[in-house]
Amino acid sequence: MFDTSRLTRxxxxxxxxxxDAYFEALDVLLSVKDPKVLGALGxxxxxxxxxxxxxxxxxxxxxxxxxAHFDWTYPSDQPEMADLYRRAKVxxxxxxxxxxxxxxxxxxxxxxxxxxxxxxxxxxxxxxxKIDKNERTQLSxxxxxxxxxxxxxxxxxxxxxxxxxxxxxxxxDGKLYGATQxxxxxxxxxxxxxxxxxxxxxLYQINDNLFVIIDSLMTDGRWDMKFLGMQIMVEGxxxxxxxxxxxxxxxxxxxxxxxxxxxxxxxHVHYGVCALREHFTKYITERERQERxxxxxxxxxxxxxxxxxxxxxxxWFEGRMTRAQWRGVVxxxxxxxxxxxxxxxxxxxxxxxxGLLSPRIMPRYEEAGLMRYFGGLAADKLTADKLLxxxx
Amino acid sequence: xELDKAQSGGERANEARRxxxxxxxxxxxIVVRLEALVRDVRTVLNDFTGARPAPYSVREPxxxxxxxxxxEPSPGITPRRLRVTRVVRETKDAVSLTLTDxxxxxxxxxxxxxxxxxxxxASGEVLRRAxxxxxxxxxxxxxxxxxxxxxxxxxxxxxxxxxxxxxxxDVLDVLGPSGNFIVTPDPAAxxxxxxxxxxxxxxxxxxxxxxxxxxxxESRVSLVYGNRGEADVIFRESLESLARDHADRxxxxxxxxxxxxxxxxxxxxxDHDNVTRELDAIAASSGLDADAAEYYVCGPEPMMxxxxxxxxxxxxxxxxxxxxxxxxxxxxxxxxLPKASALVEIRLxxxxxxxxxxxxxxxxxxxLGASLPMPFSCTMGGCGVCKVKLLxxxxxxxxxxxxxxxxRSQGFVLACVSHAAAPCTVEVP
Ligand code: FES
Ligand SMILES: [Fe+2]
Ligand SMILES: [Fe+2]
Numbered sequence: 001m002f003d004t005s006r007l008t009r010x011x012x013x014x015x016x017x018x019x020d021a022y023f024e025a026l027d028v029l030l031s032v033k034d035p036k037v038l039g040a041l042g043x044x045x046x047x048x049x050x051x052x053x054x055x056x057x058x059x060x061x062x063x064x065x066x067x068a069h070f071d072w073t074y075p076s077d078q079p080e081m082a083d084l085y086r087r088a089k090v091x092x093x094x095x096x097x098x099x100x101x102x103x104x105x106x107x108x109x110x111x112x113x114x115x116x117x118x119x120x121x122x123x124x125x126x127x128x129x130k131i132d133k134n135e136r137t138q139l140s141x142x143x144x145x146x147x148x149x150x151x152x153x154x155x156x157x158x159x160x161x162x163x164x165x166x167x168x169x170x171x172x173d174g175k176l177y178g179a180t181q182x183x184x185x186x187x188x189x190x191x192x193x194x195x196x197x198x199x200x201x202x203l204y205q206i207n208d209n210l211f212v213i214i215d216s217l218m219t220d221g222r223w224d225m226k227f228l229g230m231q232i233m234v235e236g237x238x239x240x241x242x243x244x245x246x247x248x249x250x251x252x253x254x255x256x257x258x259x260x261x262x263x264x265x266x267x268h269v270h271y272g273v274c275a276l277r278e279h280f281t282k283y284i285t286e287r288e289r290q291e292r293x294x295x296x297x298x299x300x301x302x303x304x305x306x307x308x309x310x311x312x313x314x315x316w317f318e319g320r321m322t323r324a325q326w327r328g329v330v331x332x333x334x335x336x337x338x339x340x341x342x343x344x345x346x347x348x349x350x351x352x353x354x355g356l357l358s359p360r361i362m363p364r365y366e367e368a369g370l371m372r373y374f375g376g377l378a379a380d381k382l383t384a385d386k387l388l389x390x391x392x
Numbered sequence: 393x394e395l396d397k398a399q400s401g402g403e404r405a406n407e408a409r410r411x412x413x414x415x416x417x418x419x420x421x422i423v424v425r426l427e428a429l430v431r432d433v434r435t436v437l438n439d440f441t442g443a444r445p446a447p448y449s450v451r452e453p454x455x456x457x458x459x460x461x462x463x464e465p466s467p468g469i470t471p472r473r474l475r476v477t478r479v480v481r482e483t484k485d486a487v488s489l490t491l492t493d494x495x496x497x498x499x500x501x502x503x504x505x506x507x508x509x510x511x512x513x514a515s516g517e518v519l520r521r522a523x524x525x526x527x528x529x530x531x532x533x534x535x536x537x538x539x540x541x542x543x544x545x546x547x548x549x550x551x552x553x554x555x556x557x558x559x560x561x562d563v564l565d566v567l568g569p570s571g572n573f574i575v576t577p578d579p580a581a582x583x584x585x586x587x588x589x590x591x592x593x594x595x596x597x598x599x600x601x602x603x604x605x606x607x608x609x610e611s612r613v614s615l616v617y618g619n620r621g622e623a624d625v626i627f628r629e630s631l632e633s634l635a636r637d638h639a640d641r642x643x644x645x646x647x648x649x650x651x652x653x654x655x656x657x658x659x660x661x662x663d664h665d666n667v668t669r670e671l672d673a674i675a676a677s678s679g680l681d682a683d684a685a686e687y688y689v690c691g692p693e694p695m696m697x698x699x700x701x702x703x704x705x706x707x708x709x710x711x712x713x714x715x716x717x718x719x720x721x722x723x724x725x726x727x728x729l730p731k732a733s734a735l736v737e738i739r740l741x742x743x744x745x746x747x748x749x750x751x752x753x754x755x756x757x758x759x760l761g762a763s764l765p766m767p768f769s770c771t772m773g774g775c776g777v778c779k780v781k782l783l784x785x786x787x788x789x790x791x792x793x794x795x796x797x798x799x800r801s802q803g804f805v806l807a808c809v810s811h812a813a814a815p816c817t818v819e820v821p
Contacts, residue, residue: 103498197451198458201450201451312447
């Protein structure tokens with residue numbers, strides 16, 4: 001994507017960044033090659049990127065089009081899911097038991113929320129913008145509150161999507177398991193919300209790109225697309241993001257909170273792999289499989305390129321640097337590099353495992369620099385312990 | 393706050409749908425779509441004019457996050473040690489002890505709760521007494537230090553010990569905090585708390601007053617506080633300074649039975665008539681909206697009875713009257729303890745276990761001793777957390793305790809103050 005500021009630099013800053021935002025939206029939509037995928041992502045793209053439905057200051061209603069699937073014979077059909085259900089039941093925890101008594105000072109140099117070098121201050125200064133010591137801690141605080149806000153919004157999406165998936169899934173053992181996931185996601189909403197409200201006192205609006213992904217999977221009527229969107233893509237994104245923050249933060253309450261959440265999420269991805277491997281390899285046509293393969297790739301790119309914390313840009317740098325410059329700063333920041341590595345090292349093996357990374361699409365992954373994650377362990381082989389150990 | 397705007401926006405939209413104007417002529421679904429369209433167009437226009445909302449909103453702790461939680465039962469009754477960091481003599485018969493955790497863990501509590509203090513006398517005997525917290529928690533619901541206030545009871549062994557012997561640097565063993573006589577701070581609330589305190593009953597109400605004034609900018613507090621003489625008034629200065637700082641939202645009304653010269657407040661005891669007159673005065677000066685007022689009463693038993701009657705006589709709904717009783721231990725009846733051990737069958741979340749309760753062992757101790765995760769908090773009959781349903785058999789309980797009449801009639805007993813007098817079966821609800 002090119003830097004629109006060359007064309008628009010005579011306009012007021014607000015308009016410059018708006019035009020950049022439109023070009024970016026256009027770029028997202030144009031880059032989708034498959035018309036079917038565009039059909040699935042396009043309307044969500046318009047609602048999120050152009051209409052900012054998530055930022056209108058009013059609740060958002062998303063109509064559902066899926067079918068609730070009942071089975072009156074209650075079959076025992078998926079032993080692996082039944083096992084996950086058993087583990088999920090004993091793995092329940094109470095959000096109240098986290099050490100909430102911990103006093104959190106976002107500006108405590110001894111226990112920083114995120115490390116100094118998460119965002120590259122040098123790059124910002126190289127653009128001629130001076131940020132002093134105090135502003136650096138303030139900016140780190142904004143960045144952390146932004147991330148946690150997106151986690152919270154993502155968890156709200158996960159809560160409703162998990163409920164939908166539980167209705168729509170065709171495996172009975174999957175439905176029982178799904179009920180525990182709904183509970184898990186409810187608890188995740190609870191703890192992130194409580195952390196933001198009682199400790200950081202700041203909540204950012206939902207990022208437009210995150211809105212697009214949530215909108216798209218909530219309104220898609222096909223259960224396997226919901227699964228793919230929710231259990232593989234969003235959960236993969238979540239694991240990447242939570243894992244990164246877990247690794248980097250020195251704030252003990254946040255660390256503990258993330259540790260508990262990561263253990264739940266590991267089960268969620270495992271469930272997705274179980275359900276889709278079966279379905280994609282046995283029950284759909286090659287044409288349908290290809291469509292899903294393309295969709296997953298587009299969403300993966302969306303997740304890689306677009307989580308640029310524009311809400312933090314609006315708060316801090318609008319008029320001081322261009323949106324494209326900010327994108328560059330975030331893109332190259334240490335924290336984001338770490339995040340992408342963690343996310344894709346989880347996501348890519350899972351896509352391979354469920355049959356959505358065939359030789360047909362490999363060149364595009366290669367081009368995007370994502371093939372190096374191909375050999376990793378998929379979620380069904382990965383325990384929560386291993387997952388957390390990897391983050392040390 | 394962003395959320396509030398969203399809510400009121402939604403309400404307005406609903407009104408528009410029901411109400412007058414051209415919108416009333418259209419079917420509701422079309423109105424909803426039109427509204428959405430208007431919002432979409434406005435959003436896109438705002439993108440260019442720069443009139444977008446701020447990308448973030450400032451958040452405050454919600455009541456949901458601060459509500460009291462029952463601590464997970466630990467395998468036994470293990471008290472927590474707290475260090476006394478300050479001793480303040482409030483009156484000649486009352487002392488405030490400020491406590492902190494020696495390991496620096498902050499203490500989570502809700503205004504109105506109390507600690508059970510385990511007082512070990514020189515003889516080795518351990519007494520358990522409830523003392524309310526009078527300080528306020530930080531915004532996130534915990535605090536690095538808490539203050540409890542202890543009034544000396546005539547002949548009270550624990551209260552005299554705490555008033556005379558405890559010094560800075562000592563450690564106290566406590567359980568809790570416990571209790572449902574609480575006000576969970578809610579920054580969005582608009583309520584009128586009417587507090588009626590007698591003597592040392594001020595302690596929980598002081599915490600409630602301080603917290604509400606600090607955290608609920610839209611709420612008001614009216615405090616009626618009865619004492620003998622001026623020298624008996626606990627927190628006199630700090631309450632007065634609160635009244636000065638929040639003159640528009642906080643009314644402080646002293647009632648003294650032995651008033652000094654020149655006292656302009658009401659004189660006499662807080663009996664039925666005086667409570668009624670005080671409530672009339674509050675209603676006259678600041679209004680008493682039946683839908684916004686909540687009543688919190690804490691003090692000696694005769695005052696509590698009088699206040700309750702006076703409130704009911706005014707037509708206050710019983711659900712709006714909250715009471716905290718701490719019976720003076722002298723008046724507490726410890727029933728004759730059973731002489732032999734008895735078998736107790738305890739049912740808990742689908743599990744059943746038969747334990748043997750030794751004479752002198754409470755049901756709670758017997759259950760915990762057998763590693764059943766029975767819930768409890770104060771261990772002295774003051775919070776109700778340990779209540780169990782007696783399905784068969786017989787127990788003797790210390791009275792009075794905090795069970796409500798209704799719970800009693802349904803067969804509930806408090807496991808922490810009950811002994812099995814015969815083989816019995818109880819169920820943890
Ligand atoms: S534990 Fe509080 S009443 Fe029994
Ligand atoms: Fe989650
Ligand atoms: Fe999840």
